[in-house]
Amino acid sequence: MLAIHQTRISEVFLIKQKIFHDERGFFYESYNQQKFVQETGINVNFIQDNHSYSKQNVLRGLHYQINKPQGKLIRVIQGKIFDVAVDIRKSSSTFGQWVSYELSCENKLQLWIPPGFAHGFLALSEVAEVVYKTTEYYYPQGERTILWNDPDLAIEWPLSSSPILSAKDQTGQLFRMAEVFL
Template sequence: MSIVHIKIPEVIQIKPQVFADDRGFFFESYNHQKFAQETGIIANFVQDNHSCSKQNVLRGLHYQIQQPQGKLIRCVAGTIFDVAVDIRKSSATFGKWVSYELSAENKYLMWIPPGFAHGFLVLSEVAEVLYKTTDYYAPQGDRTILWNDPDLGIDWPVSATPILSAKDQAGKPLRTAEVFD
């Protein structure tokens, strides 16, 4: 695997080694020992999540103020524009964001540590996203930052009005959101 750091060093893109031939392909999507050795991150994943969304669905920007989750994300069908926003007030990159395109074709993964809000936009007709989390879902601590907060200035590649849940429509701007110290 190769590791790519862009703009925010704690958020990383992982490019797995893919073995392909005329039969198809094989790759390790996760190996605890190699992940720790290559990234320096010791993560204890406790939950796997799987979502399926249609084109122009935008999910996020989600985080948990209680039981913050690190997430290892990959897209197994279709293509998404994946975004992480640093919401740690004490961080030099507070309020900054980073994005990667994840797809079934490129097989890249994205590590988003605790202390970040996460969201994605579906670019293909349909996308299926799998992600591991380092803590359990805690509905009492679930929070959402407004996806189009002008203070963040995320350059979402929207081609139509995004399809949002009621929860995501009610997201708060970063300046009024409950964040990490």
């Protein structure tokens, strides 16, 4: 059984799995398609799994694909992250709004981010390993990046110093200049 928590952006869900603990450790189904569809009402086909390793203070994002947009089911298997989803669907009532959650290997929360959202995260622990399922393959020709510290979005990243960024993330577009979904 899943515990589904709707966020302030109705299409983004925070998901808590039923975890079975005993003296040996724990077990849980990290994904079960039938239960996911029954509990969320979302019938998607995940076609790619990604695995990311980041050192503390690495900030990845805000990424999206303008062509072949990806829905993502995010979870952390080591460490802790501050995970962010930004609605970039121009026709949406929550266009330009964002939600964030702390995901960790301890809380075992998952975040469902549908297509039409930019995604990013900040590694809060010494290391963080993130795994996520996607509904589309990686399509580099359609990849776009919104500047992580865009003043119009005003994301409240929990930073104690400057983040570690890739060259791509350093040169992201301002939100008001970014290609978005209609």
